[in-house]
Amino acid sequence: xxxxxxxxxxxxxxxxxxxxxxxxxxxxxxxxxxxxxxxxxxxxxxxxxxxxxxxxxxxxxxxxxxxxxxxxxxxxxxxxxxxxxxxxxxxxxxxxxxxxxxxxxxxxxxxxxxxxxxxxxxxxxxxxxxxxxxxxxxxxxxxxxxxxxxxxxxxxxxxxxxxxxxxxxxxxxxxxxxxxxxxxxxxxxxxxxxxxxxxxxxxxxxxxxxxxxxxxxxxxxxxxxxxxxxxxxxxxxxxxxxxxxxxxxxxxxxxxxxxxxxxxxxxxxxxxxxxxxxxxxxxxxxxxxxxxxxxxxxxxxxxxxxxxxxxxxxxxxxxxxxxxxxxxxxxxxxxxxxxxxxxxxxxxxxxxxxxxxxxxxxxxxxxxxxxxxxxxxxxxxxxxxxxxxxxxxxxxxxxxxxxxxxxxxxxxxxxxxxxxxxxxxxxxxxxxxxxxx
Amino acid sequence: xxxxxxxxxxxxxxxxxxxxxxxxxxxxxxxxxxxxxxxxxxxxxxxxxxxxxxxxxxxxxxxxxxxxxxxxxxxxxxxxxxxxxxxxxxxxxxxxxxxxxxxxxxxxxxxxxxxxxxxxxxxxxxxxxxxxxxxxxxxxxxxxxxxxxxxxxxxxxxxxxxxxxxxxxxxxxxxxxxxxxxxxxxxxxxxxxxxxxxxxxxxxxxxxxxxxxxxxxxxxxxxxxxxxxxxxxxxxxxxxxxxxxxxxxxxxxxxxxxxxxxxxxxxxxxxxxxxxxxxxxxxxxxxxxxxxxxxxxxxxxxxxxxxxxxxxxxxx
Numbered sequence: 001x002x003x004x005x006x007x008x009x010x011x012x013x014x015x016x017x018x019x020x021x022x023x024x025x026x027x028x029x030x031x032x033x034x035x036x037x038x039x040x041x042x043x044x045x046x047x048x049x050x051x052x053x054x055x056x057x058x059x060x061x062x063x064x065x066x067x068x069x070x071x072x073x074x075x076x077x078x079x080x081x082x083x084x085x086x087x088x089x090x091x092x093x094x095x096x097x098x099x100x101x102x103x104x105x106x107x108x109x110x111x112x113x114x115x116x117x118x119x120x121x122x123x124x125x126x127x128x129x130x131x132x133x134x135x136x137x138x139x140x141x142x143x144x145x146x147x148x149x150x151x152x153x154x155x156x157x158x159x160x161x162x163x164x165x166x167x168x169x170x171x172x173x174x175x176x177x178x179x180x181x182x183x184x185x186x187x188x189x190x191x192x193x194x195x196x197x198x199x200x201x202x203x204x205x206x207x208x209x210x211x212x213x214x215x216x217x218x219x220x221x222x223x224x225x226x227x228x229x230x231x232x233x234x235x236x237x238x239x240x241x242x243x244x245x246x247x248x249x250x251x252x253x254x255x256x257x258x259x260x261x262x263x264x265x266x267x268x269x270x271x272x273x274x275x276x277x278x279x280x281x282x283x284x285x286x287x288x289x290x291x292x293x294x295x296x297x298x299x300x301x302x303x304x305x306x307x308x309x310x311x312x313x314x315x316x317x318x319x320x321x322x323x324x325x326x327x328x329x330x331x332x333x334x335x336x337x338x339x340x341x342x343x344x345x346x347x348x349x350x351x352x353x354x355x356x357x358x359x360x361x362x363x364x365x366x367x368x369x370x371x372x373x374x375x376x377x378x379x380x381x382x383x384x385x386x387x388x389x390x391x392x393x394x395x396x397x398x399x400x401x402x403x404x405x406x407x408x409x410x411x412x413x414x415x416x417x418x419x420x421x422x423x424x425x426x427x428x429x430x431x432x433x434x435x436x437x
Numbered sequence: 438x439x440x441x442x443x444x445x446x447x448x449x450x451x452x453x454x455x456x457x458x459x460x461x462x463x464x465x466x467x468x469x470x471x472x473x474x475x476x477x478x479x480x481x482x483x484x485x486x487x488x489x490x491x492x493x494x495x496x497x498x499x500x501x502x503x504x505x506x507x508x509x510x511x512x513x514x515x516x517x518x519x520x521x522x523x524x525x526x527x528x529x530x531x532x533x534x535x536x537x538x539x540x541x542x543x544x545x546x547x548x549x550x551x552x553x554x555x556x557x558x559x560x561x562x563x564x565x566x567x568x569x570x571x572x573x574x575x576x577x578x579x580x581x582x583x584x585x586x587x588x589x590x591x592x593x594x595x596x597x598x599x600x601x602x603x604x605x606x607x608x609x610x611x612x613x614x615x616x617x618x619x620x621x622x623x624x625x626x627x628x629x630x631x632x633x634x635x636x637x638x639x640x641x642x643x644x645x646x647x648x649x650x651x652x653x654x655x656x657x658x659x660x661x662x663x664x665x666x667x668x669x670x671x672x673x674x675x676x677x678x679x680x681x682x683x684x685x686x687x688x689x690x691x692x693x694x695x696x697x698x699x700x701x702x703x704x705x706x707x708x709x710x711x712x713x714x715x716x717x718x719x720x721x722x723x724x725x726x727x728x729x730x731x732x733x734x735x736x737x738x739x740x741x742x743x744x745x746x747x748x749x750x751x752x753x
Contacts, residue, residue: 101716105504124502124719216697216717266588266608269700270616284589405502405719416701420613 056089057343062104063118064327065096066166067364081350088343113332115344120327122154122162123402130332134160137331137344142352145370153326153396162328163348164369166361169391170225170323171309173280173294174287178207187287190230190254190315197263200286210258211276211288212268214419219412221273221323224397225289226251228321229314234398234407241436243407244428252415252424254315259419269416281305291325292387296365324394326369367391403435410435492732495725502719514726521723523702523710530617531686531706531731538624538685543678545625546632551666553633554640564637571630579694582623586610613703616696620704623691628684632677639673640666675746679739686735707731 063074074092081090093114095103100119107113113130125131134154135143143151146164154162174186179196182203187193197209214222227233232247242248258264265271265285277294279285281303289312298305311320331344351357358376361368367387368374378385398404414427499510518524553564570578585593586609597603610616647665656664689708692698698705698713705713707727715724 105716105721109504109506128501128503128505130503130505214700216699216713267610270610270696279589282590402502405717409713409718413701416699419700420703 056087057340059088059090059116059340059343059347060114061090061092061116061118061347062100062107062114063092063094064100064120065094066366069363070094073360073363077351077356081347084350085343085346088346090347113334115332115334115336115340116347117330117332118165118327119330120325121399121404122328122330123156123400123404125330125332126156126161127402131161132331132333132336134163134331137341138163138348139345142345142348145352145372147369147371147374150326150369154328154330154400156400162330164326165329166366167324167326167369167391168291168293168366169325169387169394170221170289170291170312171390172287172289172312173307173309175280175283175285176306176308178204178283178286182286186310187313188311188320189313193313194258194261194263196287197258197261201263206284208263208265208279208285209287210264211280211285212255212259212264213271213273213276214268214412214415215270215272216409216412217272219415220397220408221289221325222255222268223252223411223415224323224395225312226255228323228395229312229318230254231316231318233395235401239398239401241403241407241432243411243435244425244432249425249428251315252418252428256415256418256424269419277301280307292367292384292390293365295383322390322394324391324396326396407431407435489732492725492728495722496729498722500720500722500725502721504721510722514722515730518714518723518726518730523705526702527705527707527710530704531708534617534621534624534688534692534706535682535686537621538628538688539678539681541621542625542628542681543632543674546629546677547636547674549629550633550636550640551662553637567630567633569630570627573627575627575688575690576694578627579620579623579691582619582626583695586619613700617704620692620695623695624685624688627691628681631681635673635677636670639670643669671746675743679743682738682742683735686731686738 063070065071071094074094078090078092082088104113104117104119108125108128108130117125122131134151143163150164150167151160153164154160178200179186182200184196184199184203185192187196193210200207200209212222213219224234227248230247230251232245232251233242236242259268265276265279273290276285276288277290277297278301280288280290280294281298281301283303283305294309298307312322314320329348336344351360352370352373354370354372354376357370357373358368358380361373361377362380362384367384368377368391374388374391378388397408401407410431414422414424414431417427418424495506496514497510497512499507499513501507549567553560553567557563585591588594588606588608588610591606591609593609594603594606598606610619643666647669648661651661651665686706687708688706689712692704692706692709693712696704698709702710708731711724711727711731714727715721
């Protein structure tokens with residue numbers, strides 16, 4: 001008796017396991033929505049029937065974790081949203097930047113992509129035909145709020161595929177006390193910058209004059225700062241890659257020369273921007289290029305240094321260019337019903353409501369991507385006002401191009417090879433032929 | 438009375454299954470063991486076999502950047518990976534990393550086990566302390582090592598300056614090779630406890646009479662070590678070495694936390710390299726190919742080592 005019972009139990013367990021496997025596949029089947037709408041099989045004991053009339057509409061969101069406040073902000077948002085919209089069941093999953101690409105790619109290959117994703121890149125998903133055009137899931141009023149230049153960053157073949165959620169911009173930060181003590185003026189050109197660094201080094205050799213980050217973390221940012229402020233770019237006006245242009249080679253040679261002359265932090269290939277920010281906050285680094293969130297970072301670190309920011313120094317009379325970083329929302333084409341698309345529109349209307357949106361932006365000290373948000377943020381925080389101007393006019397990485405991931409890793413590799421003694425010209429030539437074919 | 442009444446039916450109940458040998462029951466008995474192991478087999482298939490197969494499938498497929506399989510690609514991914522400029526360097530790093538960490542930690546762990554096998558005051562505490570590096574997360578370990586060797590705020594520089602041994606902060610990682618050496622040192626540090634405990638368990642099972650007999654015969658310390666101790670702990674050493682080859686070869690956190698393989702792949706091993714390929718470059722097909730190459734290397738190394746040592750053991 002006991003044996004038979006145990007056998008039965010084992011069988012049940014096995015069946016349960018098999019059943020679990022089967023259930024996982026269900027949401028993946030996009031055709032379900034349609035067939036169920038035609039024949040709403042009422043007697044099936046399926047625990048998750050497709051939404052008949054009156055059922056809640058599920059919206060799943062994966063959001064990136066910008067900082068320590070992000071989780072709580074989204075949790076509050078989800079609660080408030082679900083309370084106000086009884087027919088919608090919103091679930092937001094906040095994932096750290098370290099894991100988000102892994103999580104999203106795993107979900108996509110398992111056919112369980114989220115409905116809405118908040119991340120930096122979008123071109124790869126678009127290339128696979130996974131995304132919906134922005135106009136399909138954003139109401140006209142909300143769409144009209146965004147800075148057009150920002151929307152353009154998500155333009156592929158004339159269609160906008162993603163909408164900006166926030167931005168950050170970069171400028172040169174300098175330690176006023178150190179510069180004053182060494183008798184150095186704030187540099188505006190590359191020649192002035194090098195002269196200033198030499199003077200600072202002569203003044204106190206224990207202080208690093210200039211910070212450079214060429215790590216896997218964010219080496220592409222250094223690449224952008226120097227080439228853009230030397231009149232170079234990643235691409236030409238037609239969108240063709242121009243990685244090995246003369247202006248780019250000259251720019252990177254200049255940056256590498258600063259390192260080799262001992263005017264920078266000692267190990268740019270391994271010291272991330274956060275290490276530099278720590279050094280800057282500790283008064284061991286005189287100048288660095290960094291994002292608008294540095295004041296928050298330094299204040300949280302308990303530092304009391306006297307600092308200010310200025311435009312990034314340029315070369316050859318080119319106007320100073322700030323590097324912008326913009327993140328996005330995108331909507332996966334999971335075979336949404338018209339009702340669901342309406343629900344997603346409701347989500348975005350709610351998110352971009354001016355007061356709520358400026359709260360989102362200010363939460364981690366970022367910059368807004370909507371003009372109304374910009375006005376509110378500039379009013380709410382005076383120190384942000386110059387940044388709101390900067391962000392309207394900065395350049396962005398060419399993230400809409402499918403080769404961007406390879407270019408990004410490629411330029412970091414070029415920088416690191418150059419630090420080890422490689423020729424910038426040869427390295428960039430090789431990268432250009434690798435990328436552009 | 439009642440006790441007798443209760444006891445009687447029990448043997449009566451036991452008899453029917455013994456005598457009943459119908460074909461259905463016999464068949465059931467034959468498949469019974471399989472049903473018992475079915476849950477674990479299914480679990481293993483779901484969590485081990487399917488992922489391995491899907492990596493093989495991916496390595497032979499054209500995979501889009503978002504992770505969608507687009508079709509069969511033959512050996513295209515493997516050819517691309519092997520032809521890549523960094524692959525040779527990465528493979529060399531992997532071998533250096535694995536051999537250096539496994540060999541040195543095995544030697545040091547063995548010595549440490551011999552010391553801990555002696556009777557001395559506080560032996561239990563010493564044994565507990567040896568476990569610490571093992572019980573701490575690798576990411577934390579690597580971060581701490583990074584903190585120790587940092588040029589600007591590292592504790593090693595601070596300590597040496599306070600002791601007056603150096604006057605100025607020393608850059609302990611002036612070259613990629615130096616950085617890699619520190620990573621290997623960290624790897625050895627965290628691997629030693631495992632070896633120590635494997636060997637210690639072997640040492641404790643050795644009968645002391647062997648040593649007594651050897652002493653009577655006039656054997657010195659080294660003779661006892663090489664003629665008695667080593668042969669008798671060899672099976673534990675084999676286990677620890679094979680497991681270590683696999684763990685160390687596939688170890689990701691130390692290198693990722695300390696250098697991320699920078700600069701320019703000079704401290705990358707196959708595992709960090711494939712992670713970058715998959716999640717930074719979005720080339721999951723090629724990453725899967727690197728993974729398969731690593732799998733095959735490990736399979737060959739581990740099998741050769743095991744066959745070699747086990748056969749030798751049988752001969753003896």
